[in-house]
Amino acid sequence: MxxxxxxxxxxxxxxxxxxxxxxxxxxxxxxxxxxxxxxxxxxxxxxxxxxxxxxxxxxxxxxxxxxxxxxxxxxxxxxxxxxxxxxxxxxxxxxxxxxxxxxxxxxxxxxxxxxxxxxxxxxxxxxxxxxxxxxxxxxxxVSIRTDGAVPGVMYGYAFNISKCKGFRNCVEACIHENNLDRTSDRQYIRIFEKPNGESINDLEHADATFGHEVPAEGHYYLGTQCFQCANPPCVYVCPVQATWQEPDGIVVVDYDWCIGCRYCMAACPYWARRFNWAEPEVPAEELNPRQHYLGNRARKKGVVEKCTYCIQRTREGRLPACAEACPTGARVFGNILDPDSEIRWVLENKQVFRLKEDLGTEPRFWYFMD
Amino acid sequence: MSSRWYAMLVLFWLVAAVVAVASALSRATPGGGDSVALPLSVPGVGVPASLETDDTVPSALRGVSVEPVRGHWTGPGGEPFFVALRTAEGGAYRSRQIGRRVFDLALRSEGSQLTQAPCSSCHQGQEIVQRPTRDDAESVHQNIRPVHPDETGAQCGTCHWAEDVGRLGLGNGDSAPVDHAYQLCAQCHFDQVESWAYGAHGKRLVGWRGQRVVMTCADCHDPHRPATVPRIPMAGVHLPGEFRAGSEGAEPAHD
Known part of the structure; x- marks a missing residue:
């Protein structure tokens, strides 16, 4: 044998x-x-x-x-x-x-x-x-960084709807900073135009594609992007754990682990996520070479991407591109764990609200008025 | 032998006492030992310093000088913040479009440019009036469209200090440099200035942590017509090409 x-x-x-x-x-x-x-x-x-x-x-x-x-x-x-x-x-x-x-x-x-x-x-x-x-x-x-969250930091964002005039400098800056696909007009930020007095929770019927001169008489403007919710439904529904929340509150996507099922897009009540139906294209001369693995590095066809509060900028102390580009100062960004930060002063002294608060998603993105 | 020891001991105590008194005195100085000297005429304004030129400073802001603001002009946490002043360096890239106006960040250090003459060299013996009496294009005030003064009933002399064109006259008889217009604006717009001092109004520059640098009122608002001027927005969603990216020829206002 x-x-x-x-x-x-x-x-x-x-x-x-x-x-x-x-x-x-x-x-x-x-x-x-x-x-x-x-x-x-x-x-x-x-x-x-x-x-x-x-x-x-x-x-x-x-x-x-x-x-x-x-x-x-x-x-x-x-x-x-x-x-x-x-x-x-x-x-x-x-x-x-x-x-x-x-x-x-x-x-x-x-x-x-x-x-x-x-x-x-x-x-x-x-x-x-x-x-x-x-x-x-x-x-x-291209340089791709992988640095993690800074201890003691939780990012928060405040958006002044009295100040926003709909100029969309933020959108333009975001496109360039995050290497967004130019062919499909990919944008993370939407600026809605609403007639004065209309509810902010009725954004389905608001115009986000205006092309006329702004600010229009009798209208106000309200920007949305990913709110980095503290209770993020998009993270819970991901079947492969390709998206998660970082310790500093930023919800990120592992573009190489995403299977493109788009459950997260269905789960997000704020339309914050974007899907790449085709291979994203960015002209090489316009490419931002300062990248983060979880941020603005090259995405591919068939995966979901989203705003990360410019993780490649904020983790090294810079402001997100949208906040830096805003010409009216409508955007306040900072560390909500720091009691002396500007964002904390806004939260404590201004009348603030969040979008669709009744859903319990706890966005870390507040709106306020003068 | 023992007397020599005593002499050394006494010397030691003398030196220690001098050091202690000196350190106590430096602590008692307002603002700390390393603070900048404050000119008496402008309470709360220190000496300009240039922004660091490391990677955390956006390229559009490198070389911009900042002045620490102390006194009751404090930011979050009671800390002094820094008012950004523009140096005359740099090119046209340092611009920020607000409405139709493109603010050239390199032009805002106006104090040094307005030192030609006091107002009284032309307006001698007269009350400084609101409008130029001649409407010709040769007038030195041709670029001023006084909307805000008209609405409020103010005259030139309400804000401008007659003795020095580089200064602004405050209501209490004091004056402030023209680059520190917030002291003047605060006399009426106290709500806005409180928000500005704590970060809810206005614009923070450089980054979200570390040294706080903000722009002052006149960096965004034309003092003579402060309202935002409408314009075509940038980066439209599926807009025709001619409407995209600022038809006014604006440069992207980001790094």
């Missing part, structure tokens, strides 16, 4: 042709020593170790403890690598080295984990990949 042996995962991979694919890939991958220094630093190619698919003789992929998802990723990855390797070897292929590198990086990106479960090293790796991908796309020198 032949000796029966427990089938290990290593055997599975070998049977699935992973080993063969890897050895083929090693032959294809340029030697790191021949790469220019800049590419070597940026983790160019597959030989840099930033990706786990093939790293020389010591196989990091198989040394890792693998869970179900990891195994699936490895197997599908191997399949993709094999396909690409075959494609690359074919004499008819017109693929350049950069295209191949972009494909490999995109494939690595596809199998990364949820942002909240990543170790700092994994975050650094994915940032390096995303920055390199942006460079390969022609977006130039």
């Amino acid at each position: 032949t000796e029966r042996r427990e089938l290990t995962f290593d055997d599975v991979l070998r049977n699935a042709g992973v080993r063969e694919a890897q050895s083929r890939l090693e032959r294809l991958t340029p030697d790191p020593a021949t790469l220019p220094p800049s590419e070597r630093e940026r983790g160019g190619g597959c030989g840099s170790g930033s990706c786990g698919c093939a790293k020389g003789p010591s196989n990091t992929l198989l040394d890792k403890p693998l869970d179900r998802r990891g195994a699936l990723g490895a197997m599908l990855g191997a399949l993709a690598v094999t396909t690409q390797a075959v494609g690359a070897c074919a004499p008819t292929s017109m693929e350049s080295d950069e295209e191949r590198e972009a494909k490999l990086l995109a494939q690595e990106e596809y199998f990364k984990g949820n942002y909240r479960l990543m170790t700092p090293e994994e975050r650094a790796e994915t940032v390096a990949r995303l920055e390199r991908l942006a460079e390969l796309r022609g977006d130039g020198d």
Whole structure:
């Protein structure tokens, strides 16, 4: 009788042709020593170790403890690598080295984990990949930060409906700051025009597309965006936990984990979320290179995005782009945990209200009047 | 031997006493030991300092000088805040469109530009009147469209200090620099000025934390016609191209 042996995962991979694919890939991958220094630093190619698919003789992929998802990723990855390797070897292929590198990086990106479960090293790796991908796309020198919430800070926003005149400088600034899709006219902020005396809770019938001279006689203006609710329904309905609330109150989306089901959009009572029906397009010369992983970095087709109070700005102490651009001073932004902040003075001394308060979403975005 | 020890001890105590008295005196100085000297003529106004040029300062605001404001002009927490004054540096990019007016942030330091002559060099012996008597384009006051003074029944001399065109006359007989117009405006618009001092009115610059820098009244409001002038909004939703991004040729007012 032949000796029966427990089938290990290593055997599975070998049977699935992973080993063969890897050895083929090693032959294809340029030697790191021949790469220019800049590419070597940026983790160019597959030989840099930033990706786990093939790293020389010591196989990091198989040394890792693998869970179900990891195994699936490895197997599908191997399949993709094999396909690409075959494609690359074919004499008819017109693929350049950069295209191949972009494909490999995109494939690595596809199998990364949820942002909240990543170790700092994994975050650094994915940032390096995303920055390199942006460079390969022609977006130039993009820097993506991953800094977390500042302790003791909870962001709050106050909007003065007496002061807003509907100039929409905020909208324009937001588009440029957050790299919003230009082809679909993507906008996070809506400025509604309402006749004086009409209820603010009737925004369904308010005009948010006005193009006449503002301020119009007998009208007031009210802006909406994501209110970063303390009790966010959009977060609760997400089936894959691709959206969550940060400790400083900002509700963010992991664009690479979102499956595009749009439950969150249905759950949000303020129409704050936007869906990418097509690949977002931003002209490279207008691209804002100062980006945050959870903020204004490049989104893709089929995922949801939203206002993050300009997380890439506010976490380094700057004002959100809308508050900075507002020419009338209608927007007050600050830390509601700081009793000496301007926003606290507004909340304590002005008559404030929130939109659809009866829903219990507890927005951190107040409206007030002079 | 012992007398030498006593001498050293006495010397030590003398030095310690001097240091203690000096530190106590510096603490007793209003505003703290490192505060700027306050000119007597302008209570509450200190010496301008330039904004830091690090990454947290929007590029449109770099090089803008700020003056700390003390006295009863305090912001949240009772802390002095800083009134932004514009230096003459920089180009046309430093502009902010409010209505049809594009405010050039580089032009607001008016005090230094208005020192040519006192009003009394032309208006000598006369009461300073509201309107120029001649309506010709050569008049030095041609750019002034006095709406606000007309509505309130004010004359030039109600706000402008006749002895120095760079200063504004206050109701109590005092005067304030023209760059610190909030002291004048506060005489009537006390509600707005309270809101401004605590951050509900007006505009905070630079960032949401750290040093608080705000714009003053005349940075946004034309004192002679303070109301907002209507204009076509920016960034319309599915608007035709000619209506987009400010048809008045405005630059994006953000970093």
